Amino acid sequence: MSFVAELNALPLEALLQSSLSTTHDAARRVLAGSASSVNDFAHLISPAAGELLEPLCRRSQALTQKRFGKVIRLFAPLYLSNECINNCKYCGFSRDNPILRVTLTVDEVVREARALKEQGFRNLLLVAGEHPKFVSNHYLVDCVRALREEIPGISLEVGPMETEEYRPIVRAGAEGLVVYQETYDRASYAEMHIAGPKRNFDWRLETAERAYAAGFRRLGIGALFGLSDWRLEALAVAAHAEYLLRNCWKAQLTISLPRLRPCAGEFEPLTHIADRELVQLVCAFRIMFPDVGLVLSTREPAKLRDGLIPLGITLLSAGSHTEPGGYTGAGKEHLHRTERGRIVELGASEWATARDGGVHATGQFEIADGRSPQEVADLIRRLGYEPVWKDWDAALMA
Numbered sequence: 001m002s003f004v005a006e007l008n009a010l011p012l013e014a015l016l017q018s019s020l021s022t023t024h025d026a027a028r029r030v031l032a033g034s035a036s037s038v039n040d041f042a043h044l045i046s047p048a049a050g051e052l053l054e055p056l057c058r059r060s061q062a063l064t065q066k067r068f069g070k071v072i073r074l075f076a077p078l079y080l081s082n083e084c085i086n087n088c089k090y091c092g093f094s095r096d097n098p099i100l101r102v103t104l105t106v107d108e109v110v111r112e113a114r115a116l117k118e119q120g121f122r123n124l125l126l127v128a129g130e131h132p133k134f135v136s137n138h139y140l141v142d143c144v145r146a147l148r149e150e151i152p153g154i155s156l157e158v159g160p161m162e163t164e165e166y167r168p169i170v171r172a173g174a175e176g177l178v179v180y181q182e183t184y185d186r187a188s189y190a191e192m193h194i195a196g197p198k199r200n201f202d203w204r205l206e207t208a209e210r211a212y213a214a215g216f217r218r219l220g221i222g223a224l225f226g227l228s229d230w231r232l233e234a235l236a237v238a239a240h241a242e243y244l245l246r247n248c249w250k251a252q253l254t255i256s257l258p259r260l261r262p263c264a265g266e267f268e269p270l271t272h273i274a275d276r277e278l279v280q281l282v283c284a285f286r287i288m289f290p291d292v293g294l295v296l297s298t299r300e301p302a303k304l305r306d307g308l309i310p311l312g313i314t315l316l317s318a319g320s321h322t323e324p325g326g327y328t329g330a331g332k333e334h335l336h337r338t339e340r341g342r343i344v345e346l347g348a349s350e351w352a353t354a355r356d357g358g359v360h361a362t363g364q365f366e367i368a369d370g371r372s373p374q375e376v377a378d379l380i381r382r383l384g385y386e387p388v389w390k391d392w393d394a395a396l397m398a
């Protein structure tokens with residue numbers, strides 16, 4: 001049975017009500033014991049447990065140090081393309097947004113990767129909008145092949161594919177696949193995804209399972225907080241993680257906790273999760289899933305990221321750009337604008353500015369932590385942790 005059937009059978013509303021009416025005693029009981037069910041998780045994210053934030057943080061910190069040691073893995077997103085055939089109301093890359101777009105050539109991708117390698121990164125997340133014409137699985141295979149000798153840790157965050165389409169990408173050397181459901185609330189999902197293949201909720205929900213079947217050894221999931229009630233999303237993510245740990249047990253699992261950021265299209269978040277609630281959520285995921293990696297990106301401001309490092313986060317991005325070519329200026333020679341999905345060439349003066357480096361492809365969203373990777377690594381050391389740039393090499397599989 002796929003997770004689609006499990007999600008359909010999950011009493012999400014009842015779990016949400018159970019969370020909202022959790023007593024302090026019930027929250028304390030789960031905190032003192034072991035959380036082993038989605039119902040226990042509902043207690044951990046309850047308003048009552050929110051008033052026990054200190055002991056929650058202490059438990060999460062102790063578990064994280066026991067399972068992961070005092071290390072933080074660092075990675076960087078490398079945007080390959082901001083072309084997209086979907087209209088997602090909350091995303092800067094949406095098809096109908098009149099933005100500057102580009103798909104990097106394989107040589108340009110290598111240039112970007114080398115710039116990130118110079119900064120220390122050995123784990124890269126290749127990110128692209130969903131556009132089979134520009135970002136085909138053949139293109140992705142070529143990118144991974146071109147990078148694998150220099151970059152030991154390559155993961156992808158791209159449009160969902162069939163298992164058979166993933167296999168050559170895995171053979172080329174990619175190890176991880178990240179796919180966020182964005183929202184697990186079907187009604188909200190239908191409202192947010194107004195055009196394109198992404199409208200198919202179930203197809204997206206089964207992506208991690210198809211990726212596992214194709215041989216990816218790291219799987220990443222998450223919800224984009226700001227589209228539906230945060231507790232409802234968190235309950236569904238917990239159920240999804242629990243399913244994947246049971247059914248895709250050979251893979252390492254990570255959970256990301258992205259909150260919506262400003263982007264082209266100027267979408268405003270529909271719901272809010274406060275900083276304090278985000279801290280509670282990180283701790284709840286750690287207590288429920290002691291061995292799962294928890295990811296925090298540069299969407300969050302520096303102060304909050306620094307505070308969360310000792311509490312349960314195990315993977316951080318740093319120095320991120322969300323536009324293709326953002327690290328070196330690569331790709332500016334073939335920038336174009338799109339209007340309602342149609343390509344419109346740049347005018348002469350825009351070309352001249354682009355060639356001088358004054359115009360870039362549009363980013364997916366604004367980042368909040370603009371510190372350099374070295375600044376983030378120094379901060380990690382000052383907190384008594386070790387920044388880890390590389391934790392995997394293909395030779396380990398030989």
Ligand code: SF4
Nearest residue numbers: 084086088091094129
């Ligand atoms: S969220 Fe993904 S699929 Fe949707 S518009 Fe943005 S890049 Fe495209």
